[in-house]
Amino acid sequence: MTDAAADAPIPKPDAGDRARPERQEPLVAADGRPLKKSLQRSLRRQKLRAFGLVAPLLLFVLVTFIAPIADMLFRSVENQIVSETLPNTTAALVGWDASGEDLPDDAAFAALSYDLAAAVEQRAHTRLGSRLNYETTGISSAFRRSGRGIDDVGEIYLDQFVALDPVWEDSGFWARMIGAEGWAHPAPFAPSAQAQGLLPETAAAYTAFARAMQIRNDDDPAAEEPWAPVYLALQRDLSAADAGDVSAWTGPGAEQLEAAHAAVGGFESVPVRDLIADVDDAWLEHDVWATIKTFSPPYTPGYFLTSVDLKLSPEGAIVAQDDYQRIHVLLFQRTLFMSLVIMGCTILLGYPIAYLISNMPMRTANLLLILVLLPFWTSLLVRTSAWKVLLQQQGVINDTLVWIGLVADDARLTMINNQFGTIVAMTHILLPFMILPLYSVMKTIPPSYVRAAKSLGATNWTAFWRVYFPQSVPGIGAGCILVFILSIGYYITPELVGGTTGTFISNRIAFHISSSLNWGLAAALGTILLVVVLVLYWLYDRIVGIDNVSLG
Amino acid sequence: MALDAGNRKTDFVVFDRVQKSYDGETLVVKDLNLDIAQGEFLTMLGPSGSGKTTCLMMLAGFETATHGDIRLDGKPINNIPPHKRGIGMVFQNYALFPHMTVQENLAFPLEVRKIGKDEREAKVRRALEMVQMQDFGVRRPAQLSGGQQQRIALARALVFEPELVLMDEPLGALDKQLRERMQFEITRLAHQIGITVVYVTHDQTEALTMSDRVAVFNDGKIQQLAEPDVLYEKPENSFVAQFIGENNTLTGTVQEINGTVATVRLDDGEIIDCTPVNVSRPGERTQVSIRPERVEYNRDRLSPDAHTIHAEVLEFIYMGDIFRTRLRVAGNEDFVIKTRNAPDQRRLQRGETIEIGWLPEDCRALDA
Ligand SMILES: Nc1ncnc2c1ncn2[C@@H]1O[C@H](COP(=O)(O)OP(=O)(O)OP(=O)(O)O)[C@@H](O)[C@H]1O
Ligand SMILES: [Mg+2]
Numbered sequence: 001m002t003d004a005a006a007d008a009p010i011p012k013p014d015a016g017d018r019a020r021p022e023r024q025e026p027l028v029a030a031d032g033r034p035l036k037k038s039l040q041r042s043l044r045r046q047k048l049r050a051f052g053l054v055a056p057l058l059l060f061v062l063v064t065f066i067a068p069i070a071d072m073l074f075r076s077v078e079n080q081i082v083s084e085t086l087p088n089t090t091a092a093l094v095g096w097d098a099s100g101e102d103l104p105d106d107a108a109f110a111a112l113s114y115d116l117a118a119a120v121e122q123r124a125h126t127r128l129g130s131r132l133n134y135e136t137t138g139i140s141s142a143f144r145r146s147g148r149g150i151d152d153v154g155e156i157y158l159d160q161f162v163a164l165d166p167v168w169e170d171s172g173f174w175a176r177m178i179g180a181e182g183w184a185h186p187a188p189f190a191p192s193a194q195a196q197g198l199l200p201e202t203a204a205a206y207t208a209f210a211r212a213m214q215i216r217n218d219d220d221p222a223a224e225e226p227w228a229p230v231y232l233a234l235q236r237d238l239s240a241a242d243a244g245d246v247s248a249w250t251g252p253g254a255e256q257l258e259a260a261h262a263a264v265g266g267f268e269s270v271p272v273r274d275l276i277a278d279v280d281d282a283w284l285e286h287d288v289w290a291t292i293k294t295f296s297p298p299y300t301p302g303y304f305l306t307s308v309d310l311k312l313s314p315e316g317a318i319v320a321q322d323d324y325q326r327i328h329v330l331l332f333q334r335t336l337f338m339s340l341v342i343m344g345c346t347i348l349l350g351y352p353i354a355y356l357i358s359n360m361p362m363r364t365a366n367l368l369l370i371l372v373l374l375p376f377w378t379s380l381l382v383r384t385s386a387w388k389v390l391l392q393q394q395g396v397i398n399d400t401l402v403w404i405g406l407v408a409d410d411a412r413l414t415m416i417n418n419q420f421g422t423i424v425a426m427t428h429i430l431l432p433f434m435i436l437p438l439y440s441v442m443k444t445i446p447p448s449y450v451r452a453a454k455s456l457g458a459t460n461w462t463a464f465w466r467v468y469f470p471q472s473v474p475g476i477g478a479g480c481i482l483v484f485i486l487s488i489g490y491y492i493t494p495e496l497v498g499g500t501t502g503t504f505i506s507n508r509i510a511f512h513i514s515s516s517l518n519w520g521l522a523a524a525l526g527t528i529l530l531v532v533v534l535v536l537y538w539l540y541d542r543i544v545g546i547d548n549v550s551l552g
Numbered sequence: 553m554a555l556d557a558g559n560r561k562t563d564f565v566v567f568d569r570v571q572k573s574y575d576g577e578t579l580v581v582k583d584l585n586l587d588i589a590q591g592e593f594l595t596m597l598g599p600s601g602s603g604k605t606t607c608l609m610m611l612a613g614f615e616t617a618t619h620g621d622i623r624l625d626g627k628p629i630n631n632i633p634p635h636k637r638g639i640g641m642v643f644q645n646y647a648l649f650p651h652m653t654v655q656e657n658l659a660f661p662l663e664v665r666k667i668g669k670d671e672r673e674a675k676v677r678r679a680l681e682m683v684q685m686q687d688f689g690v691r692r693p694a695q696l697s698g699g700q701q702q703r704i705a706l707a708r709a710l711v712f713e714p715e716l717v718l719m720d721e722p723l724g725a726l727d728k729q730l731r732e733r734m735q736f737e738i739t740r741l742a743h744q745i746g747i748t749v750v751y752v753t754h755d756q757t758e759a760l761t762m763s764d765r766v767a768v769f770n771d772g773k774i775q776q777l778a779e780p781d782v783l784y785e786k787p788e789n790s791f792v793a794q795f796i797g798e799n800n801t802l803t804g805t806v807q808e809i810n811g812t813v814a815t816v817r818l819d820d821g822e823i824i825d826c827t828p829v830n831v832s833r834p835g836e837r838t839q840v841s842i843r844p845e846r847v848e849y850n851r852d853r854l855s856p857d858a859h860t861i862h863a864e865v866l867e868f869i870y871m872g873d874i875f876r877t878r879l880r881v882a883g884n885e886d887f888v889i890k891t892r893n894a895p896d897q898r899r900l901q902r903g904e905t906i907e908i909g910w911l912p913e914d915c916r917a918l919d920a
């Protein structure tokens with residue numbers, strides 16, 4: 001007689017009949033509908049109600065948790081600032097090959113003046129400057145300096161057009177000529193199809209001007225004189241147009257245009273390039289243009305490359321970051337390494353403590369657990385600062401060592417503002433996160449296992465190592481995951497006691513968020529950190545198995 | 553060292569005036585004296601909290617005796633750590649190591665004894681065969697049913713061939729049928745291998761069916777140590793009488809003791825003859841104990857020297873093989889009798905007044 005036989009299911013007499021695949025009429029409910037449908041209907045109502053109950057929570061989680069992460073992921077690649085601020089320039093650069101030696105053509109220079117004038121009006125040029133400065137240092141000053149002179153570009157043509165006919169100074173005339181039929185101020189300015197066809201640059205430049213006026217001050221463009229670059233555009237368009245097309249112009253400004261077209265050939269003119277170079281000669285540098293071109297797409301891998309100490313060269317190739325900016329890989333390595341060390345320290349310290357507490361009588365155990373949790377009752381800052389007091393060169397520990405004579409007064413140990421300080425302080429702070437899961441797992445290991453092992457002849461050590469320890473591994477796993485993930489993203493303590501050698505990648509992230517305002521890079525670093533954690537979690541699952549994690 | 557006829561040591565395990573206190577205020581085990589012979593199956597039986605586990609733990613070495621000696625095979629073991637005592641143990645929850653397979657569980661005691669691989673495997677195989685579980689070696693304990701785990705626990709306690717095996721309520725978690733089967737298997741194995749077993753239970757049927765001798769515990773003391781039949785038929789005090797089997801109690805006062813007969817005046821004035829057990833002088837209060845199956849109401853079966861008494865039927869339950877009748881006898885409304893369902897047996901009606909009788913030998917005057 002074995003249990004296998006006893007446990008085997010006794011075949012029921014009708015089991016065979018039921019298993020036979022007999023085609024049967026579908027079962028129907030009392031009202032004649034198919035039973036399956038009725039069941040689904042009744043279940044759906046339940047599900048809907050259940051969903052209704054959790055919906056607010058779901059929404060909350062979505063808004064507060066998923067949304068920020070999605071936003072971070074988006075920010076880490078988002079790069080619309082270039083194409084938004086310099087729409088005409090990026091369009092003009094499409095055909096230009098950044099890897100060559102040549103500067104872009106005049107159209108790009110002219111377009112830059114239209115875009116920059118509008119950007120300056122909206123104070124957007126410095127922002128763009130600092131964005132591009134992440135990629136090529138020095139660009140931001142070109143933008144800043146250009147801010148002062150850009151609306152003078154084309155003044156020479158302004159004067160000549162006005163001398164030809166003062167109507168070119170009339171702001172209402174401009175709006176009527178370029179604007180689409182029926183446009184009036186509060187609506188966003190739109191050029192007419194005719195203007196876009198015959199005078200493409202003028203239409204673009206005037207639209208940039210008009211929109212800037214509307215957005216910036218809510219001014220009616222029809223009441224404002226266009227800025228000089230618009231006249232540059234007009235000069236370029238009229239020089240390029242032929243007489244037949246110009247005479248075909250209907251609507252406001254027909255004769256003025258014809259007159260101007262006839263006169264523009266005799267205008268005194270200066271190459272566009274020189275006009276822009278007068279504003280800032282950085283614009284004659286190939287790299288500046290190449291950077292704009294490389295970063296003109298709306299999405300860029302640039303932040304991620306920077307995060308791993310690479311960059312896109314102005315020509316668009318992936319190259320190593322400049323030496324003095326190479327910091328992130330080192331920081332990632334250090335963060336991972338120190339988190340591992342901290343994790344190891346918390347295991348070493350936490351395991352015996354948890355073991356001790358779990359083998360205590362209930363009353364003492366509760367008291368000790370409160371002591372373990374006690375640090376949570378004091379502010380993190382206070383705890384960290386306490387370590388400063390203890391570890392600094394004039395601190396308690398050094399004083400004691402000097403007093404005992406173990407350390408000479410002039411050779412006091414540096415234990416703070418370096419990796420050692422960070423590890424000590426963080427181990428202390430994260431210890432409860434190791435002890436608690438360990439304790440709750442150990443609490444569930446019945447003492448009879450160790451007793452059984454001993455009764456079978458195992459020494460204390462063998463009983464512990466072969467029987468007790470393997471059963472506490474899930475607790476170690478849970479503690480490790482908690483401590484490691486917490487420490488990999490820890491910020492305050494490394495900031496306070498880490499000095500320069502003990503800071504983490506999160507300190508860099510914080511720096512980019514609050515000081516350098518390079519949110520894209522902060523987002524990319526954060527994303528990488530997230531990916532690293534997920535990969536490690538996956539590895540852990542492969543090696544140890546996530547089922548082997550237990551919080552009790 | 554004392555040897556009996558079969559050349560077995562009769563004092564293989566000795567508790568010598570053992571006392572145990574956990575808190576220094578109350579004695580959990582009070583003055584325990586117990587000799588266990590080699591190859592004997594001894595059961596400790598008693599209500600919850602009576603100190604059975606404590607005794608077992610002291611023997612296994614997980615608790616130390618507060619006072620007194622425990623000797624194993626003549627050697628005092630108070631100072632020997634548990635892993636050197638070589639005592640097999642089966643725990644109530646089996647304590648199979650959950651992270652090891654059945655084979656690894658069984659190999660564990662052999663590994664720690666540094667037994668070579670081949671021998672180890674052979675022994676594990678033999679142990680598995682012994683409990684008829686040879687097909688389950690690669691399973692984890694969690695993949696076994698309760699009864700299967702039980703057998704593995706048993707095999708593990710036996711695999712390193714200890715001379716003494718302790719079992720603490722090993723069948724407590726099993727259902728009735730499986731329990732009975734395992735009771736049988738454990739006794740079979742124990743006798744087959746010839747080991748000494750100290751078995752703890754609070755199930756009296758288990759104790760009676762399995763053991764050579766039973767020690768009834770109460771309040772940290774052995775109330776009676778005897779073979780199962782003696783325990784049942786000749787309880788030495790009212791605790792044992794109540795605890796083992798079903799029992800009817802009538803209270804009264806001893807009027808006189810005359811050799812093997814004591815005359816007791818029951819509280820309602822009826823006078824009956826009893827066997828005195830632990831009453832010694834007239835005037836003493838006593839509880840008279842009578843087993844339900846020793847009471848007869850069928851006049852034809854009643855022996856001539858039986859003592860008869862009137863009783864009123866309060867309840868009659870048909871149980872198939874037996875009839876169970878609750879009566880009011882001498883003011884006691886819980887007087888139960890059991891009669892065999894025989895063709896000539898009359899079924900009683902509630903409210904009927906009948907005459908019942910028993911032999912003075914079956915009626916024991918115990919302490920009050
Ligand atoms: N570790 C301990 N500390 C303090 N008191 C204990 C301890 N273990 C047992 N006791 C007490 O000792 C007494 C006897 O306990 P023991 O476990 O021996 O009873 P038992 O006869 O095995 O009961 P059960 O049938 O319920 O298992 C009980 O009153 C119990 O409360
Ligand atoms: Mg017990």
